[in-house]
Amino acid sequence: MSRAHDLLAFADGVKGFMPTREGRALYNNARAMGPGGTWLEVGAWCGKSAVYLGAAALERGAVVYSLDHHHGSEENQRGWEHFDDDLVDAHDGRLNTLPTWQRTIADARLEEVVIGLIGPSVVVAAHFAQPLDLVFIDGGHAHDVAWADFHAWAPKVVAGGLLAIHDVFPDPAKGGRPPYEIYLAALASDDFTEVAHEGSLRVLRRTTSRPQRG
Ligand code: SAH
Ligand code: MG
Numbered sequence: 001m002s003r004a005h006d007l008l009a010f011a012d013g014v015k016g017f018m019p020t021r022e023g024r025a026l027y028n029n030a031r032a033m034g035p036g037g038t039w040l041e042v043g044a045w046c047g048k049s050a051v052y053l054g055a056a057a058l059e060r061g062a063v064v065y066s067l068d069h070h071h072g073s074e075e076n077q078r079g080w081e082h083f084d085d086d087l088v089d090a091h092d093g094r095l096n097t098l099p100t101w102q103r104t105i106a107d108a109r110l111e112e113v114v115i116g117l118i119g120p121s122v123v124v125a126a127h128f129a130q131p132l133d134l135v136f137i138d139g140g141h142a143h144d145v146a147w148a149d150f151h152a153w154a155p156k157v158v159a160g161g162l163l164a165i166h167d168v169f170p171d172p173a174k175g176g177r178p179p180y181e182i183y184l185a186a187l188a189s190d191d192f193t194e195v196a197h198e199g200s201l202r203v204l205r206r207t208t209s210r211p212q213r214g
Contacts, residue, residue, distance in 0.1 A: 007055035007108060014104050016048030017082070017138075018166075023052040025198035026164060030056035030134055033162065037062040037133030040156075042121050042149050043166075044068035046087075046097050047104030047114075049138060054110040062133070066105075067117040067124055070098040073140035121145075125152035132156045137182070138166035146178035154186060163192055163204045175200065 008027060012020050030039065030053055039062055044050055050066040057064045072095035076082045089096035098118065105114050117124055121139055135153045139145060157163050168183045169175035183202050186192040196203035 004055050004059060007051060007058070007110075010108055011048060011051035011055065014048040014051055015046045015084075015100065017045060018048045018052065019199055022166070022199045022201040023049060025196060025201055025203075026136065027052040027056045029162060029164065029196050029203045030062075031059050033060055033062065033133055034160075035061050037161075038065070038130055039063065039134035039136070040065040040067060040117075040132050040153065041136040041138060042067050042153060043073075043136075043138035043140070044070070044097070044101055044116065045072075046100040047108075049136065049166075050101070050114045051104065051108050051110065053134075053136065054105070054108060054114040057113050058110065062113075064114045065117050066101070066114050067119070067121060068097065068101070068139075069120050070101065070118060071095050072097065073145070074142050075140075122148050122152045125156075128156070130156075131158045132161060133158055134162045134164070136164040136166070137179070141167060141176045141178055143178045143181075146182055150182040150185065154182075154191075157206045159206050159209045161206050162195070163206065165202050165204070167200045168202045169200055 011023055044066040053064045087095050087097055135157050137149050139149050154163055165183045167179040169180055186204055191206055191208045192204035193207045195205045
């Protein structure tokens, strides 16, 4: 079996919030990129989407930054829908997905390809000048958080680069509004055109030159 085949099978089994079909769609769109790019995901959790992206990056000679503060989103906290007791750090009682993320990337043998960035998304973005060939937004779903991610990272996508957004649900009965709203905003900006759609994953391409530097 090929390395890519093994990595995808591994990713399918990693704990996380990326349905198999969507993870594989993310991989397929990413591996169609040009060689040697710099990619970034917002929302790493335990490394599931990072392995799908990492599998593609390995083939393309790209690097993936996998950004998270590793304390979970609002919807991951105790009492909420996506709480996972196994991820609580006894030291301070907070969620801490970093040890699991590190183990995932090590087990996948992607430590040279998937690089962790640990901290709040907007703080990192404010000090991150590197233009990006692919940005995957899969962070917090609260209104202010999702919009902040969009404003922070979408401008860094180069012309021809991809902006992928997860958890886009046009039907309000299926999921929260903010990821759908930022997806609409990206399309309305006329900077981006939709190129792929699988489940709640939308992949857009920047068809205009970057409006600003990061
Ligand atoms: N892509 C993951 C799922 C991400 S879940 C997978 O494949 O399973 C969303 C993640 O966003 C959580 O891990 C949470 O800690 C992170 N997050 C939420 N708000 C954030 C912020 N402001 N800065 C950095 N990370 C954030
Ligand atoms: Mg998601």
